[in-house]
Amino acid sequence: MNRISFERPTEHYDERLYSIDEDICSLLKQRKELSKGNPGFPPDQAISNWAKQNGLYPDYLNSLFSSMMDEDEFKPRVEPNKFKKRIPVLKTYEHKGIMYTLTFIRQYSNASVINLYKEWDPKNNTLNENNTHSLVELSINDTYDCWPEGWTGTDGHTSYQFVISPALPDNPSGISFLFTERSMPFSDKHERLEFEIKLD
Structure with a gap:
């Protein structure tokens, strides 16, 4: 975007x-x-x-x-171009009835793109309410800039997309993704969850 x-x-x-x-x-x-x-x-x-x-x-x-x-x-941001390949990862993290899943990395010549999927019981109204009022941030290390490119969701499911620049290595073994989930409105006073997904 x-x-x-x-x-x-x-x-x-x-x-x-x-x-x-x-x-x-x-x-x-x-x-x-x-x-x-x-x-x-x-x-x-x-x-x-x-x-x-x-x-x-x-x-x-x-x-x-x-x-x-x-x-x-306000940092300058690159637009991913020249798609190269998908790198399967299939990593999960579970917390209080919610499953977070990272399935693959889309590699471009100048950036990488990932989607974090979040799933929970769609019949649980409390989880539905809490999870439609939260957003997720991504950080890796000082080498990479990460920013969200939007999210979509319904009861029981939300997907967050992130762009990473420069592109991750084609062999991303050892890379750790640190996700921070915050409730809205965003404030340090509100509940937050931090979790790490590390690639083998």
Whole structure:
């Protein structure tokens, strides 16, 4: 899925702000380096204090700091092309009546694509409710970027698709997929499940 190109919302720019905006970018870099890419989120009281001190709206600051937590979402992403082959893996993980299955890897020249299948008893209304309000994230190691490409599901079944760049080796033995499932709305305060599927 191609990301929609950004378009400037207006052609107007007050050039007197240039040096200030340049300083903002420099401070963002310092903030990222100091936090090692894991800044967390300012406490509510800090947001309230800063808003009052600077004549800003608290929700504006909340939105600003929320966007700073999501920098990875803006990484350039490749579009898989030149399909090569499928690599069968057939690995499963079970947790509280839910079966997670990784069946195969689709290899492209510049990326890999996997689907994680999640199945449960479709007659269990509690599982149906819980599992239609959750999403899954994938990470491997520092070598690979992973991002979701959407999901589909009905009662008793959900499928999550992920793109991995660069492409995994044609012999992926030893590769570990770390999945993190979060309930919605997404927050560290909500329940989360982490599990690993390692390829033989």
